[in-house]
Amino acid sequence: MSFFKGFKVTAEQIGHVVTVQYPEHKRPKPERFHGRHVLNRYEDGMEKCIGCELCAGVCPARCIYVRGADNPEDAPVSPGERYGFVYEINYLRCIHCDLCVEACPTEAITESKLFEFSFTNRQDAIYTKSELVVADDGNPQQLPWEDWNETSRQDTSSWMRATSPSGSAAFEGTTQWSGELGYGVRPPEPPQVVARPKPLDSEAPAADPEGGDGH
Amino acid sequence: MATTVAPIVTAHIGTPDSHTLRGYLASGGYEALRKAVTTMTREEVQTEVDTANLLGRGGAGFPAGRKWSMLRKADPTYLVVNGDESEPATFKDHMLLEEDPHQIIEGTIITAYAIGAAQAFIYVRGEFALGIERMTQALNEAYGHGAAGNRIFGSDFSLDVVIHPGAGAYICGDETALLESLEGKRGFPRIKPPYFPAVMGLYGAPTIVNNVETMSNIPWIVVNGGAAFAALGEPQATGTRLFAVSGHVKKPGNYEVELAKNTFRDLIYDPRFGAGIRNGAELKAFIPGGASSFWFGPDRLDMALDETKVKGEGGSMMGSGSIIAMDSSTCMVRAAWRLVRFFSRESCGQCTPCREGSSWLDKIMYRIEAGDGRPDDLDLLMDVCDNISPGVQWPSRWPPNMTTICPLGPSIPPPIVSALGMFRDEFLTHIKDGACPYG
């Protein structure tokens, strides 16, 4: 009897169309799909990456290579002293674990839901900064070898991070999701609604859940 | 009721030309020194001071004679006189320096004789410009009179005295900071061990540091004997002491009174002294011993002027001998904030708890006073105070614990802890109303 039981799932699918005509038609991706990375910018165009190498440090696949440099005083690339001078991700090694996104102190690196790219040589699998950094509209650049269709625009969006106490002990151990930076703003998930801490700020870490002014 | 005794340190104040040699000689000046160097041995002078049980008048209240006896035997040794009076609302040394400089010099030279010092330095607070001028003039006159310099009054004893001006730093009132400053350095208090002045003081040599008022007592003790001094007051609090009374009293000023036989009430209310609270107002609280002491409410007015009692029963101190009366119109948050801000501005910056803690407390207090306080702030204030002076509490107890090199650290919490302890409601009103109820 158990033999037939095993076919139960299959049998239930009879009559349903479960395949789609890929690549002409693409399914919507799950909300937290881990695709290829983007390097975000602030609204004024400054890069968020400060070249701190925490992403490279945390990467279990050792696929990220970052070098920092002094921001040129007359034409700063990012706010503050340091910017990401070199930024490379080797997609032959990347396992899309998103730890780099978690580690990033400035939310400079996030993962989009784009994943369809192929290469004809190994060198091309290394995305450099010029390819990873978002375009002026804040969305990822479409690179020639990436397969985008009209639905892909929404795949360029991505959630920020999974576990984020944001420096506040009030949320230690609480799983949180913070809002999306690149593409639209979705409501935060339930645990954060109660009292969302201010993001970790390099100058004044706010620990006050009531958000009183810093005087 | 207040006792009446002949003044000791202020005997010449108010006499004509008290700050000149002529005026000083007219009232028997330099006879003590003459007596000491020509008829007494060093040990005899020490014995008199020991008998007098003269407690140091700088704030710590350590017996001067005992201090002298702890001096490490070495050559050279130095005497340093602390005239860097900067404690808020303390102005007695200021008066002595300006009005009776010769008495200080005489006391200094006698002390140097007693302890065998090679040279004496009188460190005068820089802001006391007139005091420095009068002291310098007095010193010139003293040399001319044969009371200082080579072979004083024909004896074998010679001494060079230097008037050293400070330059504006409260912390230099701490004896080790004063020594650093006297060595021409930043006034950073020294770590103890190893820099106990009596062992390793000025230039690493054994050094006695005594307060100006202490020095001013010495000539009288030499002339009248230690026993006569000890007969005043009580055995644990002998002699008279100069108190600076200020704030909301009718007659602020310096008053010399017999210790232990008088009370705070005498100083504040006696018509000869403070003469009561002005404008007919009520006394709300008073600070018994300078900015770093825990405050007293009116219930402590009848406590005797006796360091042992003030520390033991009162949990505070007489410290620098300054009494600040605050009437019912006073915003206690503001008063406490101003004192904390003082410490924050005067912290030397060495120890983390004092440097960072004082400025943080200043910011919190300012915020509360300005109406931006938060409910958690009161606990925060207490905990930050506790991190500076572990175990600080209300009602207070003496002595406080320290996490810093010098006592400036534990001086920061008393105003806050006292104000919070006695007037918590005022803090809460500030926070609730978002403004100071006293305008």
Added chain:
Amino acid sequence: MADAPETSTDTVSITVDGKVIAAQPGEMIIAAAERNGVYIPRFCYHPRMRPVGMCRMCLVQVKGPRGFALSPACYVAVAEGQEVVTDSPEVKKAQDGVLEFLLVNHPLDCPVCDKGGECPLQDQTLTFGPGETRFVEEKRHWAKPINLSDLVLLDRERCIQCDRCTRFADEVAGDPLIEFVGRGASIEVNTFPDLPFSSYFSGNTVQICPVGALTATPYRFKARPWDLEQVESTCTSCAVGCRVAVQSSGAKLTRYLGVDADPVNHGWLCDRGRFDFEAVNSDERVTAPLVRKGDELIEASWGEALAAAAKGLADVTKLHGKGSVAVIGGARLPNEDAFAWAKLAKVVLGTDHVDCQLGDGLPAAAVLGLPRATIDDACRAPVVILLGPDLKEELPVLYLRLRAAAVDGKTKIVELTPHSTGLTRYAAASLGYRPGEVALLARALVEGGGGEDADVAGVSAAAIAAARELISAGNAVVVLGRPSLAEYGSSVAEAAGVLARLPGARFLPALRRANVHGALDMGLAPGVLPGRVALADGRDWFGREWGALPAEPGLDTLGILTTAADGRLQALILLGADPANDFPDRQLARRAIAGAGFVVAVDTFLTDSSRHADVVLPAATYAERAGTTTNLEGRVSRLGQKVTPPGVAWPDWMIASELAVRLGGDLGFDSLESIWAEIERLAPSHAGLTTATLSARASRDGVVTPLPAAPTEATADTDDEAAGADATGEAPVNRPALLSFAAPERAGDVPALDSYSLRLVTGHKLYDSATSVRRSPSLAGLVAKGKLRVNPYDLDRLGLTTGGRIRLQAPRATMVLEVVADAGVPRGSASLPFNLPSEPAADLIDGSLAVNDVRIETT
């Protein structure tokens, strides 16, 4: 208690957290606890500096008369029976409190901070601190960062006022150029306005800063700590041999950190040693062999280049005999490589014209043959006689050690110098002698005599008498080197011979080149064989294994260059040497390179010398190959390899081996270990020092040679045995005796100084035109303009004013430069740095003269 240590007079037992531990008397609690595994957090405490108790992080509870009270563990000394608690709630609260206070004003810009990832403040906050802050106000703000100097940046926002850098500058370096400024919460570290922190030791402040307040420009944003890989090594910028951690990221060196080697550097490095790694990374390195084709040096394969070199050398030898080839240099090489080259030269090439010194040192016998002292010996000696270069400029960390000893009153310094040095202000006596007459002064110092008021070498009798008094205690350590390169080294050797007669005198040679002492040990000197053996003494011992050795002692560098310039020496091998730049008599060196028919250069860069070579062989350099090096104490310590050499550069020993094969010999080496095995077996001074001994953990700070137990003195009285052995023809040849120093004959008097002239004095500056400085961009900019220093009396006499420009005339050359008054230069002398690119004294010097005189004219 089971684990109670036995109490003896030299330990005190204290209780830490309930455990009884043995502490040394006078030790601070923090140190005693740490040695016994209890780490008490700290920021301001540094074991090499006086405690200040400023950060208050190390508060622990110590039981006193009033019970347990919080006390700082960094300045409370241990006492018998003391009870200490480091883990109670009270201590924890105090630690929380202090860390919260420290973070009140400390910016949380860790991601951009170079210290992030290796920051004591980060680490201790995680270990001991609170999880959050309650500070909601605005933090303190300063401009970030500011330049304290060309090498050091300061971010005052991050500073936690621990006093480490300022204390270091004042207490250790003696350059109090940074200070606390302001007071209380607005206290900051800063320099005098517009006066940079230009200390030779400024990099140490970066290393000991417990936060990212001080950062170094050469490392700024170059890497993160978790990128770095590290190997321990020994610095080869000078002959002090500081232990250092070499760090790299990717294939590039990124940073050196001082390692606290107790007998040597106490964790300190000079800035030249710390930052000259940039030269290793330089793009201008020679990365492939070069062979001259006509006027040009053309890249070639190793095979071609070695063949060309071998052919050239063989041709010369065939035509002119074995004495027609000379080897100059070798001080850059590790010991193993120096040994291989010595063997190549003395056996395969058969020449003894080998010298690792460039006319700026002392005869090998004066370095190797005098009783040797260690740095520790010098720092503990009752008196140190300085007869050498300005240690602050040439051997900076030795300067630090001696300065500390003098300041602490542990030793007194008596200095014999022709111009004031960095140590002059710490010296108990500084005798400023007339150049060339140091031997006379030494004689007066040792023998006394002379008239009551007779000057000797320009030094007054009173000053000599005072100095005699100072050295009368005996057991002096003489720091021996070249006080000036404008006079003969033989006068110094003569003075050394005189000073050696002082009872108990020992010598610490102060030659500055990296491994010059190792190269001398390995026989890269005329008349010397490896292991501190004279050629004549070691002929049998080495000959047994090596075959024929040169018959006569060869020429030193001065001799080689003179002969080559005359065309009587036909081939030169430059072993990492640049005589055209570094030899005191540059003109002679340039003529010699031109005069030698065939020149082979083994080098890392094309230098003024190697660009004239016929064959250039690229060598691997520091951190690119392993080996050992020997410092001025004779301490052998290991070098670490961290990166790979650029291009096809080889280690020097490999070049020697390959060249030997092409010359028809075989050195018999296939690895560093095989070389060391032969050194251990043959070199008497290194007997017993096996690779295993060197690699042992106990040898991390190096091993001083010869080993105390080594069988090196076996042959002093073996004449009879040897004779007996000859008779039977069977008995083994004994190890030869170590070289001994025979005081040279008294030299003739130096010529009198005419009243128009000044006698030239010259020595190195730390930042000069050396390759490692020029090729390190961070250091190259620090090279100063040369100024002529003259006694104010002479300046007056010549009618000149300080700061004016003058024309300096010497028979060899004329140069225009600034003159400044300096009372530290004796009358009749003029002092000019030796090797600055713009005003090189080396252009003025005639190496054939005992002293060099110059004249000053107004421009």
Added chain:
Amino acid sequence: MSRLGPDFLPRAIATIALYPEPRSAMLPILHLVQEQNGFLTEEGMAHVAELLGLSQAEVYGTATFYDMFFTHPVGNYLVSVCTNIACLLNGGYELLEHAEQSLGVKAGGTTPDGQFTVEEVECIGLCGNAPCLTVNWRFFGDVTNEGFDSLVGDLTAGRLAETVPPHGTLCRVRRTVGLEAAAAVESTSVPELESGERS
């Protein structure tokens, strides 16, 4: 003239001679520099460093510790208003506010004509006459708003020249005596300068 001039240099040298170690003369000599220049000029501090055999940073670091030393120019009249506890209770802040308004500068500032600098100071020890202030460190107690205005008037008119010396003058009385110290003044010359560059 920023280094110590002929009027001040001998006083500085005599001061050094009073102390067992030269560095002790730091504060008195810095006062002299301020008396001569009105504030501590860089050249003045460098000169002190020379006289005491110290580095310039040591002098600078020490000077900035003390409130009475200014490393920037201040007005001819330095008006220091106390606001500490005794004055606070007696209208010190009101007096400071009045002073700021009446002179038209904030505490720490100097009037455009360079005459007055107003600063808020900690207790200056005249608490019996609060509120109080000093002008060039000469004391004025029980200062009312009107009293302040007339004080400013007197100062501007030069009527107080007897009481209030120029800014920076700490002590108008010269020490004329001494024992070993006085003898030493005769023979002391400027200490020999540090030779060579400090590096």
